Amino acid sequence: MRVTVTVNGERRTADDVWEGESLLHVLRERLGLPGSKNACEQGECGSCTVYLDGVTCCACLVAAGQADGREVTTVESLGDAEALHPLQRAFVDAGAVQCGFCTPGLLVAAHDLLARDPDPEDSDIREALAGNLCRCTGYEKIIDAVHLAAERMAAPADGGAR
Amino acid sequence: MTDTTSGFGTGFETLAGARSSTTEGGVGTSPERPDGVLKVTGDFAYASDLWRDDMLWGVTLRSPHPHARIRGIDLTEALTLPGVFAVLTHEDVPGRKTYGLEHQDQPVLAIDTVRYQGEPVALVAADHPEVARRAAARIAVDYELLEPVTDAVAALAPESPQVHAAGNLVRHVKVRRGDRTVRGEVVVSGDYEVGMQDQAFLGPESGLAVPDGLGGVDLLVATQWLHVDQRQVCSALGLRPDQVRLQLAGVGGAFGGREDLSMHVHGCLLALHTGKPVKMVYNREESFFGHVHRHPARMHYEYGADRDGRLVHATVTIHLDGGAYASSTPAVVGNAGTMGLGPYEIPNVEVDCFGAYTNNPPCGAMRGFGSVQAAFAIEAVMDRLADAVGLDPVEIRVRNGFHEGSVAPTGQVVDSAAPVAELMQRLQAMPLPPGGAELDLRRLPGGVSNTTHGEGVRRGVGYAVAYKNVGFSEGFDDYSTARVRLFAAGGVPMVTVHTAAAEVGQGLVTVEQQIARTELGVDVVVLAAKDTQVGSAGSSSASRQTYVTGGAVKAACESVRRLTLTMAATRLGRDVDDLRLEHGDVVDRTGGTVVALADLLGDAAVEDTVEWRHRTTYPIDPETGQGDAHVQYAFAAHRAVVDVDVELGLVKVVELACTQDVGKAVNPQAVVGQIQGGSTQGLGLALMEEIQVVDGKVTNPSFTDYLIPTILDVPPMPIEVLEYADPHAPYGVRGVGEAPTISSGPAVLAAVRAATGIDVRRVPVRPEDLTGTR
Numbered sequence: 063m064r065v066t067v068t069v070n071g072e073r074r075t076a077d078d079v080w081e082g083e084s085l086l087h088v089l090r091e092r093l094g095l096p097g098s099k100n101a102c103e104q105g106e107c108g109s110c111t112v113y114l115d116g117v118t119c120c121a122c123l124v125a126a127g128q129a130d131g132r133e134v135t136t137v138e139s140l141g142d143a144e145a146l147h148p149l150q151r152a153f154v155d156a157g158a159v160q161c162g163f164c165t166p167g168l169l170v171a172a173h174d175l176l177a178r179d180p181d182p183e184d185s186d187i188r189e190a191l192a193g194n195l196c197r198c199t200g201y202e203k204i205i206d207a208v209h210l211a212a213e214r215m216a217a218p219a220d221g222g223a224r
Numbered sequence: 225m226t227d228t229t230s231g232f233g234t235g236f237e238t239l240a241g242a243r244s245s246t247t248e249g250g251v252g253t254s255p256e257r258p259d260g261v262l263k264v265t266g267d268f269a270y271a272s273d274l275w276r277d278d279m280l281w282g283v284t285l286r287s288p289h290p291h292a293r294i295r296g297i298d299l300t301e302a303l304t305l306p307g308v309f310a311v312l313t314h315e316d317v318p319g320r321k322t323y324g325l326e327h328q329d330q331p332v333l334a335i336d337t338v339r340y341q342g343e344p345v346a347l348v349a350a351d352h353p354e355v356a357r358r359a360a361a362r363i364a365v366d367y368e369l370l371e372p373v374t375d376a377v378a379a380l381a382p383e384s385p386q387v388h389a390a391g392n393l394v395r396h397v398k399v400r401r402g403d404r405t406v407r408g409e410v411v412v413s414g415d416y417e418v419g420m421q422d423q424a425f426l427g428p429e430s431g432l433a434v435p436d437g438l439g440g441v442d443l444l445v446a447t448q449w450l451h452v453d454q455r456q457v458c459s460a461l462g463l464r465p466d467q468v469r470l471q472l473a474g475v476g477g478a479f480g481g482r483e484d485l486s487m488h489v490h491g492c493l494l495a496l497h498t499g500k501p502v503k504m505v506y507n508r509e510e511s512f513f514g515h516v517h518r519h520p521a522r523m524h525y526e527y528g529a530d531r532d533g534r535l536v537h538a539t540v541t542i543h544l545d546g547g548a549y550a551s552s553t554p555a556v557v558g559n560a561g562t563m564g565l566g567p568y569e570i571p572n573v574e575v576d577c578f579g580a581y582t583n584n585p586p587c588g589a590m591r592g593f594g595s596v597q598a599a600f601a602i603e604a605v606m607d608r609l610a611d612a613v614g615l616d617p618v619e620i621r622v623r624n625g626f627h628e629g630s631v632a633p634t635g636q637v638v639d640s641a642a643p644v645a646e647l648m649q650r651l652q653a654m655p656l657p658p659g660g661a662e663l664d665l666r667r668l669p670g671g672v673s674n675t676t677h678g679e680g681v682r683r684g685v686g687y688a689v690a691y692k693n694v695g696f697s698e699g700f701d702d703y704s705t706a707r708v709r710l711f712a713a714g715g716v717p718m719v720t721v722h723t724a725a726a727e728v729g730q731g732l733v734t735v736e737q738q739i740a741r742t743e744l745g746v747d748v749v750v751l752a753a754k755d756t757q758v759g760s761a762g763s764s765s766a767s768r769q770t771y772v773t774g775g776a777v778k779a780a781c782e783s784v785r786r787l788t789l790t791m792a793a794t795r796l797g798r799d800v801d802d803l804r805l806e807h808g809d810v811v812d813r814t815g816g817t818v819v820a821l822a823d824l825l826g827d828a829a830v831e832d833t834v835e836w837r838h839r840t841t842y843p844i845d846p847e848t849g850q851g852d853a854h855v856q857y858a859f860a861a862h863r864a865v866v867d868v869d870v871e872l873g874l875v876k877v878v879e880l881a882c883t884q885d886v887g888k889a890v891n892p893q894a895v896v897g898q899i900q901g902g903s904t905q906g907l908g909l910a911l912m913e914e915i916q917v918v919d920g921k922v923t924n925p926s927f928t929d930y931l932i933p934t935i936l937d938v939p940p941m942p943i944e945v946l947e948y949a950d951p952h953a954p955y956g957v958r959g960v961g962e963a964p965t966i967s968s969g970p971a972v973l974a975a976v977r978a979a980t981g982i983d984v985r986r987v988p989v990r991p992e993d994l995t996g997t998r
Binding site for chain 1: 254256257259260261262263264265266267268269270272273275352354423424425426427428474475476477478479505507508664666667672728729730731893894896897900901902903904905926927928932933934935936938940941
């Protein structure tokens with residue numbers, strides 16, 4: 063089947079999609095967007111977290127056909143190497159990235175949290191990120207990173223915040 | 225002591241007189257990791273992200289049975305499916321049909337017998353992963369079911385069926401010291417059990433094999449040790465090392481689970497058969513069958529002490545379930561045997577540690593490697609002994625803990641810092657978290673499940689100590705290779721560092737850059753791709769890479785520096801001993817610039833490749849276990865504070881404090897990250913993580929049923945890092961990664977016992993163990 067999705071603001075089409083393929087598979091293998099990760103492919107780890115019509119979800123649990131005609135936003139849209147989003151910058155600065163496999167999903171989930179609550183407390187961060195597994199860091203530096211990003215976004219020093 | 229506090233609220237203590245680097249981004253600082261931006265933008269290429277236009281997808285057909293004879297395999301139905309390019313069995317393995325890290329006992333593809341559930345039987349390559357999966361499902365394997373051997377203790381009885389022709393014993397380590405007839409006045413003993421833990425790295429086993437058209441193959445793969453993989457792949461394919469080139473693809477965590485081969489030979493076989501690139505990516509369920517796990521353990525411990533709580537004797541028996549193939553079981557048995565009494569001075573010891581073959585899933589390396597299992601028993605027995613003689617848990621460890629000069633049960637003298645007492649005392653001095661004044665469901669056992677508002681909740685505090693051998697032991701030739709090149713481009717001096725050391729997330733890439741900056745005084749350090757075009761770096765395991773590959777990079781840089789300074793001295797008529805490299809210049813004793821490096825070098829490059837070894841270790845005596853088997857010991861300690869809902873058996877860890885001696889914090893931020901991550905894996909084993917195996921079959925191969933700690937399960941983790949330099953190690957470093965995984969779980973268990981009064985002797989703790997309803 064043919065699937066047409068608006069991904070990161072751009073209309074994209076994939077042909078010959080098997081009906082059993084997930085949105086995650088189409089993003090990674092057909093549209094050249096491997097940033098969303100395939101850690102469990104059963105909706106338990108959050109590594110493939112994306113926005114679907116503005117709501118976060120696990121792309122592995124969305125059948126590709128379900129995404130047809132809808133808007134998807136992935137980690138690739140947050141910022142690029144020349145203009146990192148403050149969350150991306152904070153994850154690097156705070157040491158929240160080790161192997162990094164959970165990082166794209168955590169960034170999208172944390173982005174969603176800060177959009178709702180620009181100054182979350184530790185417990186709010188823990189609750190918001192409870193669907194995202196990380197095996198390397200023990201999460202402490204991820205909490206540090208979200209606080210750091212929140213601070214920087216509240217008082218942007220160089221106009222870099224979005 | 226001077227306090228060089230890092231930027232993230234963690235105090236670092238440095239020994240007086242220890243000189244810390246002033247180089248920007250050098251040793252002792254926490255510069256940005258070179259792959260950090262790529263990882264936050266989604267641009268970092270993990271093994272499962274690799275892609276070629278004309279690539280095929282490979283899948284593995286695995287045995288559903290833990291033990292069976294294969295009477296026949298019919299491929300017809302699979303081969304006729306459109307889109308299928310190859311279906312392979314053991315008959316298609318051109319070289320040696322078995323492989324393994326220590327014993328080559330594991331078939332590349334099952335030959336006539338399967339010995340564990342999940343054993344690879346056949347391979348398919350197709351143009352779509354679903355076509356490959358469907359073809360695999362159409363392969364008809366005729367199995368004759370055999371009774372599985374599922375108990376590691378019973379497996380060693382003479383009447384047990386044999387998993388392998390040579391018998392079920394993989395290794396028996398004996399440690400004997402002192403007088404075995406001497407007994408302490410106060411004796412405690414008990415049986416302890418540890419379940420099977422999974423590494424649960426998030427990036428699944430993956431790789432891309434690309435045939436070169438000349439009979440050779442390039443393999444891009446997520447692994448911990450490229451060269452040991454290359455050796456095994458060459459053997460199975462019957463090819464030379466120059467025909468099998470490996471490159472490290474992005475690794476999504478490892479923790480020991482990537483020491484053994486996964487898709488390596490399979491992907492190469494399919495690529496060579498089809499003439500096309502073949503990608504293989506396990507899904508999570510297959511990942512649970514696609515790598516070895518931490519050995520489950522059954523342990524009998526008896527410790528005796530005098531009335532003052534000073535240890536007199538220990539008698540210990542440990543059984544480790546190695547599963548169907550040896551993997552690294554011999555080394556794990558070596559560790560559990562030689563390290564299995566904890567960091568305590570005990571004059572009279574008798575240890576017997578066994579590793580057995582069974583038809584359970586194969587077990588091998590996981591962070592902590594034999595020491596993790598033993599620590600649960602050791603620390604429990606120490607607490608009971610403290611109780612029996614009327615000491616608190618800190619004091620009994622202070623009284624018996626190793627210090628520099630202590631003699632280990634193997635007879636090896638601990639010849640650098642071993643601050644067990646200080647680690648304990650510092651933990652005890654750290655403030656305790658406040659008790660439950662505030663009612664936030666998210667901080668209570670059961671969390672937002674709203675199972676308690678504080679009623680039935682009891683608090684407990686527990687302590688534990690870890691020690692772990694760093695590097696490969698027992699005479700292993702444990703080395704690393706570094707190639708370092710100093711050159712100038714566009715008027716800027718630069719360094720290229722080339723090693724095969726696997727970056728698995730720990731931040732070794734940052735450390736390699738830091739060392740080059742410090743040694744060569746150059747800001748720009750480029751890392752060459754990690755591949756087999758340079759010599760072996762050894763494994764990214766055993767807490768060894770900063771020590772060993774760090775040592776190799778340092779040595780190669782020192783050589784390049786000598787060559788460069790000699791060039792400068794000769795050219796400028798100066799005394800080489802007066803010259804140094806600093807901030808991209810050759811400077812003299814006053815710090816004044818003699819010549820800019822870029823001008824000195826011009827178009828020339830200075831390069832050297834160095835193989836570097838840590839000091840020699842020795843095998844242990846087979847009857848007494850005596851010998852200088854280990855390179856270095858790492859020490860950590862934990863204090864856990866838990867709240868337990870004693871009515872429901874739910875545990876919430878409130879705080880998990882850690883003290884650790886790291887010798888020298890080469891990268892303070894990464895050190896803290898290792899401690900926090902390692903502590904969390906120990907917490908997971910204590911409270912929730914277990915691969916459940918029933919009659920040889922895994923019942924929970926998913927993240928739905930195999931639980932790892934989430935951000936809600938993990939408490940604040942205050943850390944104090946000590947830096948007592950090890951004079952034998954480069955920069956004084958002491959391996960960091962494993963020790964925190966060893967003591968965190970036992971501390972949590974101790975806290976649970978303190979909260980409930982229940983003498984829990986099995987991990988992970990299940991709710992029913994705490995409610996008496998099991």
